[in-house]
Structure formats: structure tokens, C-alpha cells
Amino acid sequence: MPVTVNEMVPDFQLQASNGEMVNLSDFRGKKHVVLYFYPKDMTPGCTTEACDFRDHH
Numbered sequence: 001m002p003v004t005v006n007e008m009v010p011d012f013q014l015q016a017s018n019g020e021m022v023n024l025s026d027f028r029g030k031k032h033v034v035l036y037f038y039p040k041d042m043t044p045g046c047t048t049e050a051c052d053f054r055d056h057h
Contacts, residue, residue: 003009011025027033036053038046 009024011023013021013023016022024033024035034053036050038050040046
């Protein structure tokens with residue numbers, strides 16, 4: 001299901017890079033939250049974009 005800019009999304013849970021389970025609602029009240037979705041691991045475009053997010057964090 002596509003998500004558009006500024007659209008409210010339902011709460012969901014996922015595993016963070018440190019293995020801890022987190023909920024989107026854990027970030028409620030934070031000034032900025034970035035969700036990055038990509039179609040396929042280890043592809044040149046997705047890898048470059050993900051590294052750019054990481055490098056500018």
C-alpha cells in the first residue's frame with residue numbers, strides 16, 4: 001500500500017539494527033522521524049541512498 005508525504009500511518013513494530021524491537025509509537029513527540037523503505041537489498045541505487053542517509057545522520 002503506497003504511503004504519501006504527511007500521511008498518518010498505523011503503529012507498527014520492527015527490529016532495530018541492534019536487535020531490539022521498537023514501535024513507531026516509541027518516537028511519538030520527537031521532532032523528526034525518518035522511515036526509509038527500499039525495494040531490494042544490495043542494489044547500487046538503494047545502497048547509495050542508504051549510505052547517504054547514514055553519512056548525513
